[in-house]
Amino acid sequence: MSFTFKDSISLTIFGSSHGELVGCTLSGLPSGIKIEQGFVDKWMERRAPGKSPLTSQRKEKDQARIVSGLREGYTDGGAITILISNEDTISSHYDDLKENPRPGHGDLGLFLKYGEHRNYAGGGFLSGRMTAPLVAAGSIALQILEMKGFRFSTYLESLGTVNSGITEFMDENSIYRHETRIPNDSKDEEARNHLKNIASEGDSTGGIIGTHLENIPAGLGEPFFDSMESILSHLLFSIPGVKGVEFGAGFSMSSMKGSEANDVFRFKEGKYYSDTNMNGGILGGISYGNPLYFRTAMKPTSSIRKEQTTVNLSTHKESNIVVKGRHDPCIAIRAVPVVNCVTAIGILDLYLRAGFSVR
DSSP states (O other): OOOEEESSSEEEEEEOTTSSEEEEEEEOOOSOOBOOHHHHHHHHHHHOSSSSTTSOOOOOOOOOEEEESEETTEEOSSOEEEEEEOOOOOGGGGGGGGTSOOTTSTHHHHHHHHGGGOOOGGGGGGSGGGHHHHHHHHHHHHHHHHHTTOEEEEEEEEETTEEOOOOSOOOHHHHHTSTTSOSOHHHHHHHHHHHHHHHHTTOOOOEEEEEEEESOOTTOSOSGGGOHHHHHHHHHTTSTTEEEEEETTGGGGGGSOHHHHOOOEEEETTEEEESOOTTTTEETTEEOSSOEEEEEEEOOOSOOSSOEEEEOTTTOSEEEEOOOSOOOSOHHHHHHHHHHHHHHHHHHHHHHHTTOOOO
């Protein structure tokens, strides 16, 4: 069982959806780095439930309380521990799940691995609630990188059948003033209407999240097992509901000619770059100067209000289940800040491995 990502920096998450709290411990940062609590609060607010009729109506303040690792607003060299209280839990909504696993959810795997003593209320530690500590830790990584000149942009490229057509760096304020995190007024409205129709049917939908990173130095990443793609994918697939990650042109490159897929190199003002970005800014597992670009596919929320067929864990016979509780009709919306912050964790890890100073 692993709840830890570890290399140059180490991140451990703990807690469960309906326990007293969730939290994380982030270690490996040197002392003397200024950390703004307000920056952490901003990103926690962007992920928090109950902020829009399009998301889960579970009401959580999601205040990230930093209880160690900082002294007078600066890192002290020790582990940064963050606690986030769970204040709005209704565990009775999940009584049926003890014997009837939700189709499409990790309930069955949880039972098969941990047995009768598993924590199944709210999905336990397989819940999307565990992304709160990911954002808390990632927001610290993010503000460190932004102070070094990195620029991040993560938004919803598509929601269900609604495709924004946007594949470029977008301003953060434009992204978060739209309920769906699609930074386009007409597409945001179309996506909202589409999602309301799906939710009225008791169903859910997925989405695709696009991430851009500018001002990334060349030379980050290692060949093979610790390539930039490997590290980022490792972290991205730890987000509940992620089912696919592609860099640059991704799967579409399989039908291209080499002459179409190759990024032609150029040199200007002491830097290498390419006019195209088919490879998403990464070659041989290493950044080479172009902006980083990748897309993350989120599956539809498995907890839906439609009656579904499952199997009873005691009788091994077919049973029916209607999922209770408060769930996002599209988890991709609230996953946008999660992907952004998790990306920052991976990039900071590679940045430190390359020997760059974060002071």
